[in-house]
Amino acid sequence: MTDPQLSAILAFLGGTVLAFLLVLPYVAWSYRRRGEFGLGHAFLAFGLLVYALALWTYTLLPVPDTTAAWCAAHAVDHPQLRPLQFLRDIRADQVGSGIRATLHNPAVQQFVFNVALFVPLGMFGRVLFRRGPVTVVGSAAVVSLFIEFTQLTAVWGLFGCPYRLFDVDDLLANTAGGAIGYLLAPVLRAVPRRRVRQAPDVPRPVTTRRRLFGMLLDLVAVVILGGLLQVVAILVSQELLDRQAPPAWVLGTAVPVAVVLLLVPLLGDGATLGQRAVLLRPLGPDGAKPSVGRILVRFLVGSGGYFILTATPWSGLGTLLLLVSGVMAWRPRDHRGLSGVIAGLRVADTRAGVDTGPEVAHRDAAVESGR
Structure with missing residues (x-):
């Protein structure tokens, strides 16, 4: 099993456990805020839980055994602070020409992944939290910056040394992903049973x-x-x-x-x-x-x-x-x-x-x- 597959499985399992633990307060909130449960809204809320854990698993896992010997050989203590360095990395890693070769370029794949990772954040921010573009894109930048500093500080000092790279290009890619997600958010409005037709304080039938x-x-x-x-x-x-x-x-x-x-x-x-x-x-x-x-x-x-x-x-x-x-x-x-x-x-x-x-x-x- 590859690391991305393991991260996805852990995020889904963790999201399922959290959904079970939070179902009672979520239902209480939903009935008071929205007037009813709404299966479509609950589906999106579950997706948000899984996505939040995916941000953690994909950006921090796997965790190596950060012993003194490992840190001496592998510590990532020099942040990458040159904007658009990924363009130079793409040229350096390019083997061959054409679209197929470009798609197999590891630097291209890494950049696209960092953009795609934050697309759901932009979509959830617009549809679930009903925020505007400035708030959504700004939130993507703040979350990305928090993740980058978490990597830079070895998870805020919990581990012996940094094992992931602080990269300013990741910050740019993540923020762009949040903006793209905001533009794509109307797709989520097609989820059935998401919207309510009556005010929250209107009594519903006892079914x-x-x-x-x-x-x-x-x-x-x-x-x-x-x-x-x-x-x-x-x-x-x-x-x-x-x-x-x-x-x-x-x-x-x-x-x-x-x-x-x-x-x-x-x-x-x-x-x-x-x-x-x-x-x-x-x-x-x-x-x-x-x-x-x-x-x-x-x-x-x-x-x-x-x-x-x-x-x-x-x-x-x-x-x-x-x-x-x-x-x-x-x-x-x-x-x-x-x-x-x-x-x-x-x-x-x-x-x-x-x-x-x-x-x-x-x-x-x-x-x-x-x-």
Whole structure:
């Protein structure tokens, strides 16, 4: 496997991990800033994560073993400060004539690569961040300068010596790539389901997809919080207290389930983290925040019950409960789900306002379910 291939794979894998870790805050931001999720926008955001890591992998990897002997023989401690030196390098490296020979010229390939590397930055800057040409091109220059200084300073002193060349021509090529990317950015507007048609504060219908998405985000939140708590517990227990960490199921499942699915709803408006992210909230029969008893019932016959059952010999019932809950988020048409039906709760868009009575609750349920 070549170094460029390895850099691409590392960037994609790292972007995937980051996307998993950041999905909950991204969805919450998207619903509040854009009014909805938008699969096309999420696809571009994922591309931005992969691209940001690609800048790191392609410009800093592979990292050599910068021992004193290696540095004495290979250190790159003389920056290239002559603008347009790449033109001289092209002439020096040219073998033969014609387009084919030029395309195989390593100096040409290096310059084209440095331009292409920053084209996505210009495209993302214009489409995702909605910035003008001066800001986008200036950002490309600043990011390129930061990378060049990172290479010049041996990653800000983390390594024994510089192992990549500070090249002023790279700065020029990267900046040009950002400008080209800005011009090509309209291509990204063809990505489907990227634009929104309503203002962010306009309530949207409570759909099956949105309900299931909220449930999925709850599961993700439990997994991430559980993993984080276990890592912290292991570090603190073994490094500071010199004792064994608590059982994995306690911090990995019990605590995050209690926090995400029970404590957050009890302290807030009754919504779990996943529901809050997609701007949903449960309402009692009177259209107000559910009582503590109803929240507990919803927890036991919903996602909380699933996690409890999976920790017992009756884990198969947990899987069945999860499937039934998913089906009942689709039917009945108000998408209350199994836990909502049993606990006597309905689900509304948080932007729809606060209900004041059973008649208003019935009317809004009909509107939000699409009837």
